[in-house]
Amino acid sequence: MSQTASPAASKEPLTPDICVIGDTPGGLAVATAAALFGVRTVLVRQSGSAPSFSQGARGQALRAVAQHARAIADAQAFGIAAGTSEIDYGRVRTHLDQVSAKLAANDSDERLVALGVLVLKGEAHFQNRRQIAVGESVVKARRFVVATGSLPALPDIPGLAELPVVTEDSIFELVKRPERLIVLGGTAAAVELAQAMRALGSEVALIARDGLLLDEDPEAVGVLRRALLGDGIALHEGRPILRAESHRQRPRLVLEGEIRIDGTHLLVANGRKPNIAGLELDLAGVRSDEAGIVVDASLRTANRNIYAVGDCAGGAAAGTTSSQAAQHQAGLVLRNALFRQPTRFRREWVPRTVHGRPELACVGLSEAQAPALGEIRVLRFPYAESGRAQAERQTEGLIKLMTDRKGGILGVVIAGAQASELIVPWGLAIQKRVNVKEMAGLIVPSQSLSELSQKAALSFQAPLAAKPGIRRLIGFLSRFG
Structure with a gap:
């Protein structure tokens, strides 16, 4: 055949x-x-x-365009006068x-x-x-x-079925950039598209009526939440939606308290x-x-x-x-x-990622799930202590490790720059049951973000330094030269 x-x-x-x-x-x-x-x-x-x-490729391409737009906007902080970026959305679509x-x-x-x-x-x-x-x-x-x-799944909201909407699949077919975009949903796709369109100049309101990224680590979600607000995205979390309606032939969502959110386009990214x-x-x-x-x-x-x-x-x-x-x-x-x-x-074993800015990636058990296996330790290491992150002004974020008492790696959460790349060795470590002490001994490239993973692993052994027995042993051995 x-x-x-x-x-x-x-x-x-x-x-x-x-x-x-x-x-x-x-x-x-x-x-x-x-x-x-x-x-x-x-x-x-x-x-x-x-x-x-097709849609995955277009999503990656759109995020790449947004990344370049942000680089121009952020250049002044590095002493570079790059001027203002003008978005030719027709050429964006071509890309x-x-x-x-x-x-x-x-x-x-x-x-x-x-x-x-x-x-x-x-x-x-x-x-x-x-x-x-x-x-x-x-x-x-x-x-x-x-x-x-x-x-794409459409939520049950009065009046929504009567409105023209775009979905996380069809948004890439728009020929013009939305002037004011309402994003309905608290999913990874909602966050990614909201940030990308904001970087391209759209005014964006993100409506997460059930909450933001509910299945992800709350501490890591907090990093993304601050980034969304810092981008100038109007974020509405946990507020019921009373109805959807048309106002002057444009979409409007009415939230509890009669809060009206108006836009030129309504993107539904509420799940699939x-x-x-x-x-x-x-x-x-x-x-x-x-x-x-x-x-x-x-x-x-x-x-x-x-x-x-x-x-x-x-x-x-x-x-x-x-x-x-x-x-x-x-x-x-x-x-x-x-x-x-x-x-x-x-x-x-399947890594989960949110390709936002910064990224969020996790693999293994969450901090809430891990205690079911017994006593655990939670290790944290901030991006702010990385020289590379400081040099690139990407200091928001952290690496969080969940281990058992002996250092068995149960789960890893990374919120920060290049999280989707940094999570890879941790996924292998969980599959192959590599101990966190072995990860601490890994030699990583100098001046790289990978140093964050090594230092997070090293922190597992930090309590040993304070144990009196260890100090007495060091003192005893020092007598022999």
Whole structure:
């Protein structure tokens, strides 16, 4: 099977070893890796879906533009007269499209066909436990992997359905920069887009009615909260929204106390919902709930021949929405489906990131979760004590480590510049059960932010210096020269 087919192109049932439903990052990872192993593979691209990496690529590109705009605005603090930056949003859009187009080649039909994948285009739905239909095509596969991703979820607010809104997916299609942007939501996407659009000159109000980044460490969230306010973003937290309405043909949100928030555009980034409607999972014996398709730790559903990965997966995989998590899950599925190896998805091993300014990243257990394993120690080290951070005027932030009494690393939280990069060795340390004392002995590059991680690890041993027994031992050994 090495061609692209429309739903009506195949009259006889297709019988691949693996059929992947959805061209999300997890779905593409399964399809490409399976094909490389010589496994007969069918990939179903859902009709009308955007290229799988498109929105993520545009988001990265928009944040890069915002970073350059901030660099110009901050240059005066370094003695550089850079003047004021003028934003040509048409060229910004061109940049977003160019980045997306360059990365889209990795997902193209041509590349998949070259690997030996048969690509079907259309809406898939199960007909029974071992068979799906895509238009007039029928696929009977030994294994199915559902990777249909997620869609933006609209909150239940009176009047919201009658207003024109943009979502965290569609905002990149705007041809003009919003003059006054209302961002509804307290999610990572809400924070990232609010800060990016503010850096590009929009007036921004962020409405987090349920709170800001509820699943993240409160101390780290405090760092981001101060940054949002410092950026000039109007932040409204924990205040109920009474209604949404149109005022002079523009969106308005009315908060408790009749506080009116007016804007030219309303961005809803309040969370996402699994994209599983229409799959008729019940005919396949697959259970689902609000979080998605219920899977166990091996990412299998109630039907042992069907797996789910990525945003559409619930159960043991619920809440892991990054493309990296989906690709990791894809690897676990292939190990289980092709090589019959026992696998277990560990949600706590997946780094979570908020690409704000500063960034927030965490891996492992939180400070609230860790005590369930016994007595813990919490170590903190501030960015302000880093020479690199001082030189770059990025001193807001901290590294927080949660360890057990013996130095076993249970969880790490980083709020500050380059947090998404600094978290990487800590993720490996947790997976490989590296002790914090070993991390303290790591030799890091001089004058780098990595010194923060080393110094945070070193602080585990600080109490030893004050123990009388240690001091007596040092005094005794000093007698021998």
